Amino acid sequence: MSTYIPESLRNQIADKDKARCCYCLTSEANSGIPMTHDHIQPISQGGKTCFENVCLACRSCNEFKGDSTQAIDPLTGETLSLFNPRTQVWFEHFAWSPDFTRVEGLTGIGRATVVRLRMNNPVIIVARKRWVVSGWHPPAD
Secondary structure, eight states, rough: OOOOOOHEEEEHHHHTTTTTTTTTTOBHHHHHEEEOOOOOOOGGGGGOGGGGGGGEEEEEHHHHHHTTEEEEEETTEEEEOOOOHHHHHTHHHHHEEETTTEEHHHHHEHHHHHHHHHTHHHHHHHHHHHHHHHTTOOOOO
């Protein structure tokens, strides 16, 4: 289901999210991968179209997230909420692997989100290797 997002809200989101995926930090400018607008709390579950509930997500993260708001932490087996980019800090829940090609979950929320969104799928790993060589990855902040 496509939801209308006013241009002013689109601009606010693009500015705040630095034109990159709030989950895997893929940059649209460097990767050429188009960003989509993700409802953190899906509309189907009562989520609203407002700044606090919409963020940029790459097509891959958005599609794998779908209507999910929770996932299982592979370490503990506990069901946890997915990472919320509007209320949580990326670097508190995630880190880059030593070669910068994999997102590693530091917390249960981080691990559950990495698994649910398939943030380390083989296609993105290959792309990240190229981005590292080109000096585009990882993001500085």
